[in-house]
Amino acid sequence: xxxxxxxxxxxxxLSAAAGLGASSAFTQLFKGDALASEEGHGGETAGHAAxxxxxxxxxxxxxxxxxxxxxxxxxxxxxxxxKCIAACHYEHNVPDFGNxxxxxxxxxxxxxxxxxxxxxxxxxxxxxxDLPVLLTCNHCANPPCVRACPTQATFKNDHGVVIMDFHRCxxxxxxxxxxxxxxxxxxxxxxxxQYANGNYKFFKHGLNPNYPTRMRGVVEKCNFCPxxxxxxxxxxxxxxxxxxxxxxxxxxxxxxxxxxxxxxxxFTIQRNPAAGTKPSVFxxx
Amino acid sequence: MYDKGKVLTGLAIFVAxxxxxxWYDLVHAQHVPKLEKPTLSKxxxxxxxxxxxxxxxxxxxxxxxxxREEKRKMIDVEGKPxxxxxxxxxxxxxxxxxKFCDECHTYADVDPFCWDCHFQPQKETK
Ligand code: SF4
Ligand code: SF4
Ligand code: SF4
Numbered sequence: 381x382x383x384x385x386x387x388x389x390x391x392x393x394l395s396a397a398a399g400l401g402a403s404s405a406f407t408q409l410f411k412g413d414a415l416a417s418e419e420g421h422g423g424e425t426a427g428h429a430a431x432x433x434x435x436x437x438x439x440x441x442x443x444x445x446x447x448x449x450x451x452x453x454x455x456x457x458x459x460x461x462x463k464c465i466a467a468c469h470y471e472h473n474v475p476d477f478g479n480x481x482x483x484x485x486x487x488x489x490x491x492x493x494x495x496x497x498x499x500x501x502x503x504x505x506x507x508x509x510d511l512p513v514l515l516t517c518n519h520c521a522n523p524p525c526v527r528a529c530p531t532q533a534t535f536k537n538d539h540g541v542v543i544m545d546f547h548r549c550x551x552x553x554x555x556x557x558x559x560x561x562x563x564x565x566x567x568x569x570x571x572x573x574q575y576a577n578g579n580y581k582f583f584k585h586g587l588n589p590n591y592p593t594r595m596r597g598v599v600e601k602c603n604f605c606p607x608x609x610x611x612x613x614x615x616x617x618x619x620x621x622x623x624x625x626x627x628x629x630x631x632x633x634x635x636x637x638x639x640x641x642x643x644x645x646x647f648t649i650q651r652n653p654a655a656g657t658k659p660s661v662f663x664x665x
Numbered sequence: 666m667y668d669k670g671k672v673l674t675g676l677a678i679f680v681a682x683x684x685x686x687x688w689y690d691l692v693h694a695q696h697v698p699k700l701e702k703p704t705l706s707k708x709x710x711x712x713x714x715x716x717x718x719x720x721x722x723x724x725x726x727x728x729x730x731x732x733r734e735e736k737r738k739m740i741d742v743e744g745k746p747x748x749x750x751x752x753x754x755x756x757x758x759x760x761x762x763x764k765f766c767d768e769c770h771t772y773a774d775v776d777p778f779c780w781d782c783h784f785q786p787q788k789e790t791k
Contacts, residue, residue, distance in 0.1 A: 537735055545732045546782065572781075587784075592752060595781040610737040 440521055444540030445604055446632035446660035447516075447618070448642050453626035454512045460626060461489055461512040466585055467620035468602070473593045475571035475582035484565040486602040487516040487617055492665075498652050508665070514627075516617075517542060517563040517602040518651060518659030528558035533599075540633075540660065541604045551597035560655045563601050570596040632660060698768040703758035708742050710754075721777070724751055752783045760786045 454461045468474070468487045475484055493501060495513040523542045525534050533548035534555050556564045571593050573581045580587060591607070594600050605615035613619065618627045630639035648662035666672070709716055711723060727749040730736040739746035748754040759765040762785045770777065 535733065537733070539735065543732065545728070547728060547732075589784055589786065590753060592782040592784065595778070606735065607737075610735070 440633075440658075441536065441538060441540040442633060443538060443631050444521055444633045444660055445519060445609075445629065446540075446639060446662065447519075447615075448628040448639055448646070448648060448662045448664065449514050450626045450628075450664045451511050451513055452664065453621075453624050454514060455510075457624055457626065460621060460624065461514050464514060464617040464620045464627070465489070467616045470585035471588055471591060471605070471608075471616040472603075473571075473583060473588055473591050474600070475567075475593070476584040477569060477582055482568050484567065484571070484600060486565075486600070487514060489513065490515055495651060495663075496649065498654060499649070511665070513663070514617075515561070515563075515651070516661065517604075518561055518657065518661045519602075519604055521658035521660060522656060524558040524560070524655075524657060525555035525564065528554040530554065537606070539606075539609075539631075541606060543603050543606060544599070544601065546592075546594055546598055546600065549598045551599060553599060555599060560652055560657065561659075564599050565601065567594050567596050567598050567600065698772045700768050701759070701761060701764035705758050706742075706745060709758075710740055710742055710747055724755075727754075751779060752786075756783075756786050 465487050469476070469485075472486060474486050477483065489512050492499075492508040492511055492513055493504075495515055519540065519542045521540060523534075523536060526536055526542060529535070530552060531548050531550055533545050533550070535543065535545070537543050551566065553566055556566060571582055572595075575581060605613075608615060615629055618629045621627045628639045628642050630637040632639055632643065634640060643662060646664050648664055650659040650662055653659065716723070731749050737749065739748055741747075747757075756762075762780060766779075
């Protein structure tokens with residue numbers, strides 16, 4: 381092909397002009413869209429302050445389950461945190477693959493520094509890092525994982541609990557990227573692998589026949605035990621703390637609930653509150 | 666007609682091959698599914714004809730109600746409560762996947778993935 385330099389420039393010029401025209405049409409369209417959505421907002425938000433452009437915000441639920449985790453009580457009761465983890469992981473058939481790469485966790489331990497990296501570490505009391513900080517899903521009042529999930533496998537129920545319908549999860553892991561707390565784990569392997577004799581390989585605490593497992597390619601996390609709440613039992617981890625009151629669970633939006641009173645009479649902190657997710661798990665340090 | 670013999674034999678072979686699946690099935694009549702009847706109760710949560718054709722719809726609805734809408738109340742059939750659950754409901758009366766579920770599923774050549782996550786009540790609880 382022998383395109384003359386002059387012809388080439390002509391064609392290039394014409395295409396560029398066409399391109400410019402197209403982009404201005406696009407801008408026009410976009411403008412119209414933005415206007416329309418602004419009008420929409422005006423209509424909806426007559427009651428409260430108009431949200432900033434582009435801000436995603438989940439409506440607060442009237443009922444919001446939450447948890448207060450009292451770290452000094454865990455420090456005073458050696459082994460209690462591990463007991464909670466074992467209780468949850470047995471209850472929900474959470475597999476233990478024995479290596480950090482494949483790890484599945486609904487509730488786990490970390491140190492102060494890594495649990496609250498946004499808190500100032502400058503001249504921090506060195507002993508703080510010896511405290512057992514129990515971490516789990518924060519059941520955020522404004523959960524980014526829910527917005528990220530394309531299948532609505534992750535959603536917020538009427539009790540403010542961020543729950544998963546494992547049947548619907550396609551394993552895209554968007555929610556894991558969206559969660560600022562690392563509260564979600566992905567099943568890289570089949571959790572139900574068996575030995576030749578039929579025993580399961582990865583259920584370290586035994587198998588709870590009353591709860592299913594997950595399959596490979598599914599994300600999982602703490603569900604705040606809705607199956608137990610439905611029959612009037614507290615979450616498994618809370619039950620494991622016995623009378624120590626190291627964990628208090630309840631509706632944080634009900635001013636008369638035990639948890640609201642605990643929140644009202646203690647100084648508590650949350651993990652990464654600046655992310656704007658409104659975590660429903662609070663810590664007494 | 667030329668080559669009458671050849672044409673007719675060819676035709677006969679053709680017809681035989683095309684209809685092979687039909688008469689193969691007639692000769693090797695597949696065993697018709699025979700489900701293990703529950704001993705614990707007489708009445709199912711819905712009538713038999715509905716369960717036969719649409720139990721998967723029922724299970725799907727249960728799942729949505731329980732997981733998404735928190736409607737977890739047991740359903741009552743003649744005074745007996747049943748959990749809206751495959752593992753905790755259905756399989757209390759039909760405890761054996763092989764003798765109940767698989768019987769039809771194999772016959773109909775469907776392969777649902779319920780048991781990738783759910784359990785049968787006995788056995789698998791090692
Ligand atoms: S902690 Fe993570 S997984 Fe849990 S609700 Fe918040 S964003 Fe979602
Ligand atoms: S991995 Fe599952 S739960 Fe997470 S965003 Fe994708 S579909 Fe939703
Ligand atoms: S609330 Fe339930 S699911 Fe969540 S960590 Fe505790 S026991 Fe596990």
